[in-house]
Structure formats: C-alpha cells, structure tokens
Amino acid sequence: MTPLAVSIAGAVASFTLVLVVLELIRRHRLQERYALLWLVTGLVLTALSAWRGGLNTIAGWLGVRSYPPAVLFAVGILFIIAVLLHYSMVISRLSGQNVLLAQKLALLEQELRAHGVRDR
Amino acid sequence: MPETVERPAGASSLPGLGELRRVAIVPALNEEHTITRVIDELRAFDPGLDIVVIDDGSADRTAAVAAAKGTYVLRLPFNLGIGGAVQTGFKFAFERGYDIAVRVDGDGQHDPAQLSRILEPVLRGDADIAVGSRFAAGEGGYRSSRSRRMGIRILAGVVSRIVGQRVTDTTSGFQALNREGIALFARDYPHDYPEVEATVMVFRHRLRLQEVPVSMRERGGGRSSITALRSIYYMAKVLLAIFVGLFRRTIVPQEESK
Numbered sequence: 001m002t003p004l005a006v007s008i009a010g011a012v013a014s015f016t017l018v019l020v021v022l023e024l025i026r027r028h029r030l031q032e033r034y035a036l037l038w039l040v041t042g043l044v045l046t047a048l049s050a051w052r053g054g055l056n057t058i059a060g061w062l063g064v065r066s067y068p069p070a071v072l073f074a075v076g077i078l079f080i081i082a083v084l085l086h087y088s089m090v091i092s093r094l095s096g097q098n099v100l101l102a103q104k105l106a107l108l109e110q111e112l113r114a115h116g117v118r119d120r
Numbered sequence: 121m122p123e124t125v126e127r128p129a130g131a132s133s134l135p136g137l138g139e140l141r142r143v144a145i146v147p148a149l150n151e152e153h154t155i156t157r158v159i160d161e162l163r164a165f166d167p168g169l170d171i172v173v174i175d176d177g178s179a180d181r182t183a184a185v186a187a188a189k190g191t192y193v194l195r196l197p198f199n200l201g202i203g204g205a206v207q208t209g210f211k212f213a214f215e216r217g218y219d220i221a222v223r224v225d226g227d228g229q230h231d232p233a234q235l236s237r238i239l240e241p242v243l244r245g246d247a248d249i250a251v252g253s254r255f256a257a258g259e260g261g262y263r264s265s266r267s268r269r270m271g272i273r274i275l276a277g278v279v280s281r282i283v284g285q286r287v288t289d290t291t292s293g294f295q296a297l298n299r300e301g302i303a304l305f306a307r308d309y310p311h312d313y314p315e316v317e318a319t320v321m322v323f324r325h326r327l328r329l330q331e332v333p334v335s336m337r338e339r340g341g342g343r344s345s346i347t348a349l350r351s352i353y354y355m356a357k358v359l360l361a362i363f364v365g366l367f368r369r370t371i372v373p374q375e376e377s378k
Contacts, residue, residue, distance in 0.1 A: 022364060025360070025361075025364045026364050026367050026368055031311065032311075032357045032360050032361045032364070033311065033312070033357060035360070036353075036356060036357060036360065039360070097197075097198050100197050100198055101197060104197045
C-alpha cells in the first residue's frame with residue numbers, strides 16, 4: 001500500500017496544479033485550449049493520489065508489487081510527454097505562421113514603397 | 121434550393137436605417153460557390169449596406185470572387201478559426217466608424233431577407249445585440265445530427281441559467297449589433313467556437329441581448345467546421361471558458377475617442 005504521506009502530498013500537489021491552471025486562465029495568461037491538457041493531468045493525478053485502493057489495484061495489474069506510487073510517477077511522466085508533444089505541435093504551427101507573416105509583411109512593404117510610401 | 125420562408129419586407133421598411141453607416145460582416149472559408157449569392161442577397165436586402173468578406177485562409181477563389189463583386193475583402197494570411205475571422209470584421213467595423221453591423225455567414229445558411237427582423241430590436245434601441253435563433257419560436261425546420269442538437273440544447277441551458285435570461289440558440293452567428301456591441305467584440309472576442317462564450321460576455325458587460333426567431337437554410341456549400349469528435353473538445357473548452365469567466369471581474373469597454 002502507498003504510504004499515507006505520499007498520498008496526501010501527491011493529492012495536494014496535483015490539486016494545486018489544477019487551481020494554478022484555473023487562476024492563469026482567469027487572468028488571461030493561459031488560453032483554454034492550451035489549459036485543457038494540464039487540467040486533465042492535474043485531475044487524473046489528484047484522483048490517483050487520493051484514491052489509494054485504486055492506485056494499489058492498478059499497480060497490481062501492472063505487476064508493480066514493491067512500491068505502488070511508482071504508478072503515479074509513470075502516469076505523471078506520460079502526461080508530461082503528452083503536453084510536451086502537444087507544445088511541439090503548437091510551436092511548429094506558430095513558426096510556420098510566423099514565416100508567412102514576415103513574408104506577407106515584406107511583400108506589403110515593397111508594394112507600399114512602389115506607391116511612394118516611404119520607410120520610416 | 122427552394123425558398124420556404126415568406127420573404128419579409130426589405131431594409132427600406134426599417135425606420136432610421138438609412139441614416140446609419142452599416143456593414144455586413146461575412147466570414148468565409150472555402151465558399152467560392154456560395155459567396156456570390158450571399159453578396160447579391162445582401163445587396164437586394166439593402167443597397168446601402170457595405171459588405172466586408174473575411175477570407176479565413178481559403179484554398180479556393182473565395183477572396184477573388186468576393187473582390188470581383190466589389191466588396192471589401194480582408195484576406196487572412198492563414199486560418200484563424202471562426203472567432204478570429206469574425207473579430208477581424210468587428211475590428212474593421214469599429215475602426216471605420218460603422219454604427220451598425222450585421223453578421224452573416226458566407227456559407228449561405230443565413231438568409232439576408234430575414235435581417236430586417238434581426239435589425240429591428242437594435243434600431244428601436246431595445247437591444248445592443250440581436251441574435252437570430254432557430255429555436256426561439258420552436259421552429260422545427262432545423263435539421264442536424266442528434267449529438268449536435270443535444271450539444272446546442274445543453275449549452276443553451278447552461279447559458280440561460282448563468283445570464284438569467286432564456287437563451288435558446290447560443291451557437292447562432294446570425295446577428296445584428298449597434299456601436300456598443302461592435303466595440304465590445306472588436307476588443308474581446310472568444311476563439312474557435314465563439315458564440316456561446318460571446319453570449320455570456322455580452323451579459324457580463326451589461327449589454328442587452330435579444331433573440332429573434334429566424335429559420336436557417338441548409339448549408340449551400342463547403343463543410344461545417346465542426347465535426348462530431350471536435351464537438352466534444354469544444355464542449356469541454358466552452359464550458360471551461362464559461363466557468364472561469366464567471367470569476368472574472370467585468371471590464372466595460374470604453375469606446376476609443378477618435
């Protein structure tokens with residue numbers, strides 16, 4: 001069985017993540033579309049930490065006999081990988097759009113110059 | 121496509137409209153086959169209406185077709201999604217000093233002939249924003265997938281409870297706005313599934329919203345931007361946005377002095 005202190009610490013830390021994410025959305029520092037994955041991460045980890053019997057059962061399925069909280073780490077790492085992969089996709093999209101914007105701007109500037117509008 | 125709705129009177133029957141500067145905001149994504157008809161119908165409804173088509177990164181000739189019809193065309197360099205596209209139109213309307221804006225989708229599902237109904241409460245000064253609702257009169261003409269209808273109903277229920285006024289169609293983009301409404305949406309408009317959050321935002325900023333019963337047509341072309349799988353994601357996102365939005369302090373937008 002998971003030590004009680006580990007369960008409490010895990011649940012508190014995970015739930016703090018949920019609250020921090022919600023507060024960041026409220027302050028317009030984080031858009032909802034980028035917050036959903038973090039919220040799911042926080043909620044799943046909170047549930048797994050608080051629901052000690054469940055964690056034990058899942059650990060049993062996976063053959064983790066010696067130290068059930070290892071499943072917590074595994075799930076946490078899995079979600080972190082998912083979030084990172086998501087961000088890699090977002091960055092790819094953004095850099096593509098950034099190139100497009102710069103090109104459009106250069107073309108527009110050239111066109112303005114051709115019409116006699118001076119550079120500042 | 122058969123005309124099933126009795127055509128209401130055109131814009132000439134609306135008192136006071138003639139003196140106002142008014143613009144139609146038409147978001148379009150790959151609508152080269154329907155955009156001409158939408159533009160023609162808007163002009164038939166009100167020849168004094170300016171039209172701005174926002175091409176949200178179409179791969180087809182939408183922008184060229186609209187430009188050939190002599191409308192303003194804002195061509196976004198890449199797809200921003202419906203929220204970003206429509207807000208571009210609101211920013212245009214705000215900066216160019218329009219008094220009234222109507223929003224009509226480029227896919228032809230909104231019949232411009234019904235705009236007089238939507239404009240009426242705004243022109244009378246009873247509403248800052250009037251929304252054409254498919255369900256306000258219990259009209260059964262709207263066909264859609266069951267999951268989609270259920271999603272619309274759930275969102276309408278949640279929104280009605282929050283704003284304290286019965287709202288039946290939170291996903292309708294068929295709207296008319298006065299200068300206050302334009303100013304609000306030019307400043308702050310939600311992202312990819314905007315109408316639901318926008319409805320809540322309108323009430324949070326103490327603007328007056330009124331629903332008007334309309335019927336909508338089948339889409340004339342293109343594809344709905346919302347597929348079955350995505351609607352689950354949107355549902356979660358929108359509910360999260362509404363929930364968090366409740367804990368925000370409201371900021372009443374100030375119209376910039378020009």
